[in-house]
Amino acid sequence: MTNSAPSTESRTRRSRMREAEELVPSRRQYLRLKAQYPNAILLYRLGDFYEAFDQDAEIVARDARITLTSRSFGRNGRVPMAGIPHHALHHYLGRLLAAGHTVAIAEQLSEPGRGLVERAVTRVLTPGTVAEAALLPATENCYLAAVAFHGDRIGLAWVDVSTGEFATMELAGRDRMELLAEEFARLAPAECLVAETFEGSLPPAGRLTRLEPWHFDPDRAAQRLRTLFGVQSLAPFGCEHAPAALAAAGAIVAYLERTNPSLVSLLTSLRTELPAYRVGLDAATRRNLELTRGLRTGGTRGSLLGVLDLTCTPMGARALRRLVSEPIRDLVELRRRQDFVAILVANPELRHRLAQILLGAGDLERLMSRIVQGTGSLRDFLTLRQALATAEALVGTLRATSHEPLRVFAEMAGSCNDLATLLERAIVEDEEGARIRPGFCPELDAELAAIQETRRFLATLEQRERERTGIRSLKVGYNKVFGYYLEVTRPHLHRIPPEYVRKQTVATGERFITPELKDAEARLLAAEARITALERSALERLTREVTYRSGAVLHLARWIAQLDAFRALAEVAARYGWVRPELEESDTLEIRGGRHPVVEATLDDRPFVPNDCQLGGEGPQILLVTGPNMGGKSTYLRQVALIVLLAQIGSFVPAQRARIGLVDRIFSRIGAHDDLPGGQSTFLVEMIETATILRQATRRSLVILDEVGRGTATQDGLAIARAVLEDLHNRVAARTLFATHFLELTALTAELPRVANVHVAAIERDGHVVFLYRVLPGPADRAYGIHVARLAGLPSWVADRAEAFLSAPPSAVTIAQKESEQPCVAEPQGPRQLPLPGFPDGSAAAQALARELLALDLTQLSPRQALDWLFQQQTRLRSVTNSQE
Missing domain, CATH: 3.40.1170.10 (DNA repair protein MutS, domain I)
Structure with missing residues (x-):
């Protein structure tokens, strides 16, 4: 039914x-x-x-x-x-x-x-596919990333659609997830693509976007990439036999084709990177060393990048940011960069000349993004022409020097002369702005000539009609609704010719049209429509020509950006008196007169106290750094790490002399912070970061540790700090700076032969501590913590009480606490002793009281003197008791 x-x-x-x-x-x-x-x-x-x-x-x-x-x-x-x-x-x-x-x-x-x-x-x-310059920070890249899993390998690809940068890599080994976290910390992607079937967790990033799994199929991805680049093999790109890397790169192309296909035209090449080429920097190290963001400001002010960024172009600023974020381990490339910087340091006039020329380059990378997407205006093409002329001037300036490294670098720019010639022939700028140059489009020239004849007719029509009709107030006007018209005021309406056709009545008269006027208007509007279409056609032709050459233009843009970044490094080196470090493949780290680049730049006219550092080679493997708070321990640790990092981006360094054996990774565990949303306390975060260092550091690493174990009980913290120090010495064998307030650890130099004590010096004068900021051999004798507490504004009565505890034996506080829980009189079988609050046995105060009592000559003491002495002791005792309450 x-x-x-x-x-x-x-x-x-x-x-x-x-x-x-x-x-x-x-x-x-x-x-x-x-x-x-x-x-x-x-x-x-x-x-x-x-x-x-x-x-x-x-x-x-x-x-x-x-x-x-x-x-x-x-x-x-x-x-x-x-x-x-x-x-x-x-x-x-x-x-x-x-x-x-x-x-x-x-x-x-x-x-x-x-x-x-x-x-x-x-x-x-989407957050990762923004190409509009108005939506992006001028000096930062905005990356779209993709992560693909293939067996025991992880593929990571990333693209900046506003500049055309497109790269991929493959991560393998037991620490592949840690390496992925480091890459995420470097790239800070705004959006990350993963397969819908992915059920794990990724390092912190921007928005997570899930795609159908077939987008991550290596074979399909390889075919998509071959089609995009018009090649038969991906071997020249270095990823033909890296399926995970191919899968990630192919997913990015598929996503761009779905969201904004015009962006795909900007991907002219694919770079395959090797993780071993760069120095490893995890997120904690980047944060602690304040490489690109100051901890207090959240921006570049107060960071290493804030000191280095003397670039002239936005793309140069982005290139410099990448240099700071990506120190490398290639000795040949580093020396090439050093040669380039050294020449510019020694030639201030050349630096100034390059800076003046660079100001005309603008942001060629993001300009190309607008043009390739088809949103470029005639003004953008004019700007492109000016940028190409700037590039030609830069190349000519470098070729004219007598320095071989500069001439070699000039040859790396490539040539866009044919495009520059085309733009010169296509665009002209006059008082009306940018427009198509006559001769570039003959059809457009013909239409413009025709419309000029019609405009001349309209321009003379008013005078001719006044003379013909005798109406001196007659006017020719135009509006969007009625088009062109002849307006006659009311007193002269009786004089209008019969061929005038009434079109509109206005307050002061009437508006008319004539067959001749309508014919001219029709010719004018038709010509304007054809002109608009021809101008659009010429613009589309230019867009196609530029898009066809986009690979060469983007290569030139990156060349300009690199030149700008190196010039900025030279400018900083000349301004602050930095020197060229000696780089070598060894475990030596020798710095003479090292300075913290950021702190020094903020001191204005005050001098920075330089310090030496000797690690590895003939020196110790670990420096155990002790000394007072505010004495400069953290500054010293950070400046050593920053000097090594600067050396491995090819920069000069703030020191009198530096000899640096290349490091493979830099680790930094400094300061105290928690992760409450993640359920991690301050001490847990500290232990996680310490565990990461011990598991991943190698003999070629540089390790910076500050106050390990301070987040827990004293005995536990001391035990952990000692165990970490021993592991770094006996197993890891990395070059290490280990700052601590556990002065007990300084005795380990007798047991660990490659550990040496140094301390930041301070002296006490008239009850006040004076920080010398000098790092000297040997351990510190005390921490000066109470002095620093006084500087911080700790109430004087609290600081005085702390000093009283400090002058007592180490167990005085514990003993006092235990005695306060006991009856005042001991057990009958033992000696009876009445404790004095504030005067623990053996303390300096108790001993002083005993000495005064023994010194009294009771036979000579008058009753008045005895009462005065007792009154003084009672006052002392009462003040101590009140402070305890």
Whole structure:
């Protein structure tokens, strides 16, 4: 028997159809577009605003921080709505992307006023696919990453769609996840792609986007990459036999083809990197050394990059940031960089000349991104022409020098002369701005000539009609609604010729048209439409030509950026008196007169106290650094690490002399911080970072440890610190700076032959501590903690009480606590002793009281003197007792 009742699904479908029919056309159009992008916020152009509706409106109002309103679209009632003014779109887009949202932008494709405006989604933006310079920090890259898992290997690929940088690598071994975490710390991707089937966890990154697993198939990915680059083999790219790396790179290309296909044209090459080429830096080390962000400021101020960044271009600033973030281990490349910097340091006039030329380069990388996407204007092409001329001037300047390294570097720029010639022939700038140069497009020239004839006719029409009609007040005018017209005031209406056709009545008279005027207007409008089309065609032709040569232009842009970065390193070295370090493949680390680059730069006219460091080679393997708080231990540790890092980016270093055996990794465990959202206490974070160092450091590493074990009980912390120190000495054998307040550890130099004691010097004068900031041989004699507490503003009565405890035997506090829990009189069988609060047995205060009592000559003591002495002792005792309470 057949069920004649309609199904629930069919009833729901008919209900939705009826609801859709009741909606206004623009609402139906919006819902149709929204259905195509269900996982994105749809910004729908409506006049002068980009509107979001329904749940999208609530999200936009919350995360873009704008007002939530509502609007009626027919009989279905009002819906939530949030609008962004079109001129402020980038400002609010930045907020939405920073919150991790995907945004689809629906633009108006037809002119308003003739029925429903045609709309379509023209751009889809995600946090990792932003190419608009207005949405990006000028001096930082914005990376889209992809992670692929293939057997026991991890593939990592990344791209900056605003500059065309595209790279991949493959990670293997037991520490592959730790290496992945280091790469994430270096790249800080805004978005990361993984397969939908991935169930593990990744290091902290931006938004996590899941794709269908087949996008990560190595064979499919390899074919996609071969098609993209138009090659038969990926061997020249270095990843043909790296399936995990191929899978990650292919997933990125697939994602870009889905979200914004025009961006794919910017990917002109793929670089395969080897993790062993770079110095390993984990997230904690990058944070502790403040490489690119100051801990206090959150920006570059107070960081190493903030001192180094004397670049002239945004792309040079990004290149310098990459240099600081990616120290390398290639001795040949490092010496090549040093040679380049050394020549610029020795030639200030050349540095100044290069800086003046570089100012004209602009941001060629991101300019190319706009042009390749098809959003470039004639002004952008003019800027490109100027940038190419700047590059030619830079190449000429370097070739004209007598220094072989500079001439070799000049030859690496490549040539874009053919493109520069094309742009020179295509674009001209005059008082009206940038426009197509005459001769580049003959059809356009013909139309412009024709329209000039029509404009001359219109320009003389007013005078001719005045003379013909005798109406001296007659005027020729134009508006968008009625076009061209002849306007005659009321007193002269009786004098109009019969061929004048009334078009519009205005307050002061009438407006007319003539067949001759309408014919001229038709010719003018048709010519303007053809001119617009021809200009668009010329612009598209230029875009194709530039896109075809985009690989060469991007190569040139990166060459300029590298030159700018090296020039900045030379400028810093000359400004602060840095020297060229000696680099070698050994375990030696010798620094004479080393200085902290950031601290020195902030001291203005005050001198920085330099210090030496000798590790490895003929010196000790571990320096055990002791001394007072605020004495400069952390500064000393950090400056050694920063000097090594600067040397391994090819820079000069802040020292009188430096001899550095290359390191494979730099580890830093400094300061105290917790991870409360992750459920990790300060001490747990400290132990995690320490464990990472002990498990990953090698003989070629540099380890910086500060106050290991201070986050727990004294005995536990001392035991942990000693065990860590012994493991670094006996098993790891890395060059290590180990700062501690556990003075007990200084005795280990008798047991561990490759450990040496040094201390930061301080002296005490008139009860005050004076920090000398000098690192001297031998252990510290005390920590001066109470003096530092006084400097911090600790109340004097608290500091005085602390000094009283400090002058007592080590167990005085514990003994006093235990005695306070006992009865005042001992057991009957033992000696009876009344304890004096504040005067523990054997303390200096108790001994002083005993000496005074024994010194009294009771036979000569008058009653008055005895009472005065007792009164003094009672006052002392009462003050001690009150302080305990």
